[in-house]
Amino acid sequence: MVVSKKGLWGVTGGLIVLTGMVLNGLESMQMANANSLENQAAPLLVAQRRQPLTIVFPTRSDSTDLQNKANKVATFLSKELGIPVKAQIGDDTAAVEALRANRADVAFLSSRPALKAEQLANARLHLAEVRANYSGRYTYDSIFVVPNNSPFRTRNTAKATLEQLRGRSMAFTSPTSGSGFIFPVSELVKQGFVPNRDRLDGFFGKISYGGNYSKALEAVVRGQADVAVVSEYALYPPYLSAEDRSKVRVLHKISGVPAHGIVIDDDVPVILREKLINALLKLNKPENNQLLTSLYNSTQLVRVDHTRHLKPVSEALKNAGFEP
Structure with a gap:
């Protein structure tokens, strides 16, 4: 039996007393009897929650006035769930630290931090x-970007294409970026150019880190780097202006x-978790969708399997030589 990190989540209703410890220990039983529990216990469970449900909304380059927008989403979710919902920015x-330290219950995260949240807090x-400018609906491309007048050309194979970059100057986004470092390095390892992330100087003549998509792309636009790696959506505002977009092209992409x-x-009980997921999915409806799109320009939320969805980044981290 697993003891809840946050303590007891009480439900007292005559003969029914459910604690967080019991909820966690009997999760499979709850799922098997979901319909019955939803009808009988869910209203009590939600009503008796002892503290607000706290959601962390991470800051991103393409989001402005985030606290105000997050507060509106929290208000919507509070009405749907019938309990207080608090929005935090970070x-x-x-x-991830807030989840680990039990100061948050939910967080919007990119793929690598999501893996870290599983490792440290058993969150899933x-x-x-989903974004309109994602090639794979809820997956996107990592792209190698070069100037329009670059002599490099896309060849028949990834190996032949990337071989042209030997000895050249590379602008990565940051050492922690998925599309701007982890996936490109993984590709270089798979093609046999480098053994891991610590030996990149054996292939490139010069390596720099922009710190964000805009600055990595700016290095290419200004002639400070021969190539940069970013996410495919970074080719558009607010990351790259329309004028600068016309000065670059994609050499290679990793899907x-x-x-x-x-x-x-995992401390959020199964019934409350499902109610929360269903409430979040209501943001896909036309009358609520602006609340979602205002956050990070995503147009839809879809259910995914944690392990299956994050498997590509797990493999890329391993290829690149990162610790699990």
Whole structure:
């Protein structure tokens, strides 16, 4: 039996007393009897929750006035669930730490922090974001970007294409970026150019880190780097202006980068978790969709399997030589 990190989640209703410890220990039984529990226990469970449900919304370059927008989503979810919902703002690292330290129950996270949240807090990703500019609906491409007048050309194979970059200057996004470092390095390892992330200088003549998509792309636009790696959606505002977009092109792409999503801590009881997921899915409805799109420009949320969705980033991390 697993003891809840946050303590007891009480439900007292005559003959029924459910604690968080029992809920966690009997999760499989709850799932098998979901309909019955939903009808009998769910209203009591939600009504008796002792503290607000706290959701962390990480800051991102393409989101402005985030606290106000997150507060509106929290208000919507509070009405749907019948309990207080609190919105907090912080980066991915702060969100994972909040889950670990039991200061948050839910967080919007990118793929690598979602894996870290599983490792540190036993949280799992249940929903993924869909964007209009994602090639794979809820997966997207990591792209190698070069100037329009670059002598490099896309060849018949990835190996032949990337071989042209030997000895050249590379602008990565950051050492922690999925599409701007982890997936490109994994590709270089798979093609046999480098053994791991620590030996990149054996292939590239110069390596720099922009710190974000815009600055990595700016290095290419200004002639400070021969190539940059970013997410496919970084070719559009607010990351790259229309004028600068006309100055660059995609040399090579890596498909299947997992989209950002929503992780829920394991201390949230099954019934409440399902009610929360269903409430979040209501943001897909036309009358509510602006609340979702205003956050991070995603148009829809879809259910995903945590392990299956994050498998590509797990494999890329392993290829690149990161610790599990």
